Amino acid sequence: MASSALISETQPWKDLKGHVEDIKRTHLRELMSDAERCRSMMVEFEDILLDYSRQCATLDTIDKLFTLAEAASLKQKIERMYNGERINSTENRSVSHVALRAPRDAVICSDGKNVVPDVWKVLDKIKEFSERVRNGAWVGATGKVLKDVIAVGIGGSFLGPLFVHKSLQTDPEASEHASGRQLHFLANVDPIDVARNISGLNPETTLVVVVSKTFTTAETMLNARTLREWISAALGPSAVAKHMVAVSTNLPLVEKFGIDPNNAFAFWDWVGGRFSVCSAVGVLPLSLQYGFPIVEKFLKGAQSIDQHFHSAPFDKNIPVLLGLLSVWNVSFLGYPARAILPYSQALEKFAPHIQQVSMESNGKGVSIDGVPLPFEAGEIDFGEPGTNGQHSFYQLIHQGRVIPCDFIGIVKSQQPVYLKGEVVNNHDELMSNFFAQPDALAYGKTPEQLRRENVPHHLIPHKTFTGNRPSLSLLLPSLTAYNIGQLLAIYEHRVAVQGFIWGINSFDQWGVELGKSLATKVRKQLHASRVKGEPVEGFNYSTTTMLTRYLEATSDVPSDPPTLLPRI
Numbered sequence: 001m002a003s004s005a006l007i008s009e010t011q012p013w014k015d016l017k018g019h020v021e022d023i024k025r026t027h028l029r030e031l032m033s034d035a036e037r038c039r040s041m042m043v044e045f046e047d048i049l050l051d052y053s054r055q056c057a058t059l060d061t062i063d064k065l066f067t068l069a070e071a072a073s074l075k076q077k078i079e080r081m082y083n084g085e086r087i088n089s090t091e092n093r094s095v096s097h098v099a100l101r102a103p104r105d106a107v108i109c110s111d112g113k114n115v116v117p118d119v120w121k122v123l124d125k126i127k128e129f130s131e132r133v134r135n136g137a138w139v140g141a142t143g144k145v146l147k148d149v150i151a152v153g154i155g156g157s158f159l160g161p162l163f164v165h166k167s168l169q170t171d172p173e174a175s176e177h178a179s180g181r182q183l184h185f186l187a188n189v190d191p192i193d194v195a196r197n198i199s200g201l202n203p204e205t206t207l208v209v210v211v212s213k214t215f216t217t218a219e220t221m222l223n224a225r226t227l228r229e230w231i232s233a234a235l236g237p238s239a240v241a242k243h244m245v246a247v248s249t250n251l252p253l254v255e256k257f258g259i260d261p262n263n264a265f266a267f268w269d270w271v272g273g274r275f276s277v278c279s280a281v282g283v284l285p286l287s288l289q290y291g292f293p294i295v296e297k298f299l300k301g302a303q304s305i306d307q308h309f310h311s312a313p314f315d316k317n318i319p320v321l322l323g324l325l326s327v328w329n330v331s332f333l334g335y336p337a338r339a340i341l342p343y344s345q346a347l348e349k350f351a352p353h354i355q356q357v358s359m360e361s362n363g364k365g366v367s368i369d370g371v372p373l374p375f376e377a378g379e380i381d382f383g384e385p386g387t388n389g390q391h392s393f394y395q396l397i398h399q400g401r402v403i404p405c406d407f408i409g410i411v412k413s414q415q416p417v418y419l420k421g422e423v424v425n426n427h428d429e430l431m432s433n434f435f436a437q438p439d440a441l442a443y444g445k446t447p448e449q450l451r452r453e454n455v456p457h458h459l460i461p462h463k464t465f466t467g468n469r470p471s472l473s474l475l476l477p478s479l480t481a482y483n484i485g486q487l488l489a490i491y492e493h494r495v496a497v498q499g500f501i502w503g504i505n506s507f508d509q510w511g512v513e514l515g516k517s518l519a520t521k522v523r524k525q526l527h528a529s530r531v532k533g534e535p536v537e538g539f540n541y542s543t544t545t546m547l548t549r550y551l552e553a554t555s556d557v558p559s560d561p562p563t564l565l566p567r568i
């Protein structure tokens with residue numbers, strides 16, 4: 001395919017379009033009765049099992065998707081990513097997050113330079129620093145051990161580390177190493193988030209890690225200044241050096257902020273924010289909480305998937321299969337959403353993280369060459385841990401809109417509970433739902449079945465389930481740091497595969513800029529009105545009315561107030 005051609009103009013895309021009608025005529029009940037098909041739709045890597053037999057797809061569909069992958073030059077695009085070419089063309093950057101978890105002796109180049117030694121230099125520095133904080137060699141300004149950490153950051157500088165932290169929190173090995181320590185995340189610029197974070201914390205025992213790739217993000221910088229004030233007010237300005245460190249690609253701005261550059265942990269512009277959890281963005285706060293050796297296991301897990309993604313043939317390649325199936329569901333079957341449903345409370349923040357990884361990456365309207373797309377790219381990702389979701393939005397998934405679901409199950413619970421006399425243990429109870437839901441969606445329940453059950457006539461339409469609703473199941477052996485790294489990398493690469501097929505740039509995010517610049521205009525207006533009493537000007541009727549009301553109702557706010565921090 002010529003580089004500027006749209007994938008939708010290729011024959012394999014058209015063939016898949018034509019194939020949709022065949023699939024729509026075939027119910028999943030039928031597809032599931034073909035054991036040979038189902039066997040072919042199970043893929044294993046290490047102890048991870050992917051079962052995609054409940055996709056509305058035949059083996060012929062999968063073959064057609066592989067042909068589409070060829071037309072999209074998927075293999076070559078993956079290669080270009082691993083070779084450190086500048087595939088993020090609108091920002092003129094390479095996309096090398098795989099280098100963040102590469103073994104020390106690996107060679108991964110970005111722009112022709114092996115970046116693995118730089119990666120390990122920072123990892124070694126994190127290891128050394130986190131050990132000193134954890135063992136009390138590095139103490140706060142009053143000589144107390146820093147047992148609490150607040151990581152200040154937003155978007156990619158927040159969601160991934162939060163997901164991994166929540167996943168490790170109840171892992172027996174990780175939690176043993178976190179004993180007596182707390183890790184908090186301050187993301188929202190809402191002062192309530194500040195209040196909630198510092199409530200109950202003592203500045204004397206708290207270390208603040210400011211995490212920002214650019215070190216210019218308005219929310220993060222204001223939150224960082226707020227916590228700097230919280231520390232200075234309690235311990236004096238010189239305490240900041242002992243209580244604040246930073247993670248950034250912009251070390252000059254870190255220094256300007258007043259953080260000692262020796263206490264800054266670098267990463268690089270070849271790491272996208274939403275792909276940065278394996279850089280110091282995640283590794284520093286997580287190492288402070290759990291110790292570097294646990295985080296190293298997490299990195300090794302991600303690395304195992306990097307190798308699998310790079311080398312496994314497409315029919316055995318979990319991220320490739322997942323990506324192709326998502327393209328099939330979105331672009332051909334027309335399902336705009338995807339539910340991410342982990343049957344593990346430890347994965348409670350997985351869906352919010354993947355929301356950013358996926359929606360910020362693939363929510364694009366033009367091809368990588370700037371040509372408007374004649375098809376929709378990206379999907380709406382959402383999710384909650386099972387079984388909570390079942391008692392909330394599953395109704396819509398069973399009888400309303402068709403939403404392809406990812407069911408994620410864990411064989412061995414992090415925290416098993418056995419109660420004498422119960423039919424099954426607590427994890428079995430959870431997993432009963434994990435195994436049942438995909439079949440409920442696939443098979444549904446017919447009016448005939450309901451009649452056989454003597455369901456009253458008038459209730460039959462209400463109790464009928466059409467079925468034929470696609471899902472896939474991922475079964476992980478356990479939820480150790482290693483498996484968590486694997487899960488992360490599977491989804492990161494899946495999203496990249498989708499973008500590679502759609503022919504978009506999955507690694508920029510221009511769509512977030514407009515809102516930011518309009519907020520700057522509002523910020524200026526609020527300042528001018530409060531300080532100089534200037535009227536609201538230059539906005540449309542709606543915004544002028546809302547802003548004026550807001551200013552009038554807060555006219556008691558002094559124009560030059562003294563510092564006031566939350567009091568709870």
Ligand SMILES: O=P(O)(O)OC[C@H]1O[C@H](O)[C@H](O)[C@@H](O)[C@@H]1O
Nearest residue numbers: 155156157212213214217273512
């Ligand atoms: O890490 P930072 O530079 O502070 O950026 C934080 C976030 O800012 C923006 O909103 C981008 O859309 C995100 O991709 C990024 O993760």
